[in-house]
Amino acid sequence: MTAFDKDSFSLTNKVALVTGGASGLGLNYSIALSMYGADVFIVSRSQKGWEEAQKAVEGNGQQIGFLQKDITADGAAAEVIQAVLDQFGHLDILVNNAGMQIRNDVLDFSDEDWKKVIDLNLNALYYLSHEAAKVMVKQKSGKIINIGSMQSYRAGKFIFPYTASKHAVLGLTKAYADALAPYNIQVNGLAPGYIKTDMTKPLQEDPIRGPEIKAHIPSGEWGVPEELMGPVVFLESQASDYVTGVMLPVDGGYLLR
Structure with a gap:
């Protein structure tokens, strides 16, 4: 960057891949990126929200592409990145947004539930970052955003795999940032605080934890x-x-206390 002006925030001619980008917070990321000029490619397990996402992105004057795929499947990362390249020819932005959370008491947590969360929240994020980096290194530019959490910093005594995965996402963000910096690729994260979403609805409505x-x-x-x-x-x-x-925590100051 040589100078700062109003175009410094422009994403014109950029292509952004957003995992889980048609629902929840992911839809907001897709909309925001398209508002500033990026074309958007969304990969998700189902087609839920696709129509709304298409309407919003195209309403902002940008192109959109979709792929229905379980990103935890073997070989999925390479398939997803290739699908983006096939449609748009390049990839400039990766938003690793897709994630899940399972709650249970410590002694009742199953191995299967641990594996489900780690596979999506951590392993899929790593494999997609790895494949995206191959493209970005060649073009000597790129941005990777990993979605963390308050649980990237704190404990979560009912959501063990989620907490473990989000701590790991913080570490992986730092490691990839260090490794890819020589290629003009920036790797950062967002750590949403307590945001009103479907995922946090049980907490919002909890008569004890909600007010706390x-x-x-x-x-x-x-x-x-x-x-x-x-x-x-x-x-x-x-x-x-x-x-x-x-x-970057976006938390209303939650971590200050």
């Missing part, structure tokens, strides 16, 4: 998905070219 969480947030309010849209655009744009290896 709200009282712990300095701003006094749960966040809304739209509050993550600005940070994701910043981390994917030229404006953040000298920022790498960072996990």
